[in-house]
Amino acid sequence: MSDEIVQLTEKLLAYNGLFMKFYQEGRETGVKPDFHEVIKPFANEVKEITEQWNRAMKKWLSETNHKHLHLKQIEMTSEHIDQLSIQSFFPETSKTRFLNTNRTVEYFLLEILKEVEK
Numbered sequence: 001m002s003d004e005i006v007q008l009t010e011k012l013l014a015y016n017g018l019f020m021k022f023y024q025e026g027r028e029t030g031v032k033p034d035f036h037e038v039i040k041p042f043a044n045e046v047k048e049i050t051e052q053w054n055r056a057m058k059k060w061l062s063e064t065n066h067k068h069l070h071l072k073q074i075e076m077t078s079e080h081i082d083q084l085s086i087q088s089f090f091p092e093t094s095k096t097r098f099l100n101t102n103r104t105v106e107y108f109l110l111e112i113l114k115e116v117e118k
Helices: 002-029 035-063 071-087 095-117
Strands: none
Touching (some): 002 071, 002 095, 035 071
8 A cells, every 4th residue: 555655646746746847937937738638648647547536545544544644635735636647738727826736736745655655
């Protein structure tokens, strides 16, 4: 169980890094990729991993006791990841909001890795 969570969390961290890369490239070039050929398949791929992670985390949380991890955080992080997977391709997305959400996701995912390794 823990191995699956670590693997999925690390995948989501990698995606979170990609979101930042895509966002910065879009801001620099102003170019938006094709929605149906690039954005939608990428967002669907991320959503699939996010859903697997969400299920694994809920199961893990119900089986273990953690003071600092809560179900609501899992839900919010999943929502943020889904939003970022699409917003990262749109340079007109609010920079402050995008960066804050990206950092929030990264922080929470890193906290999960710390908790799992305990």
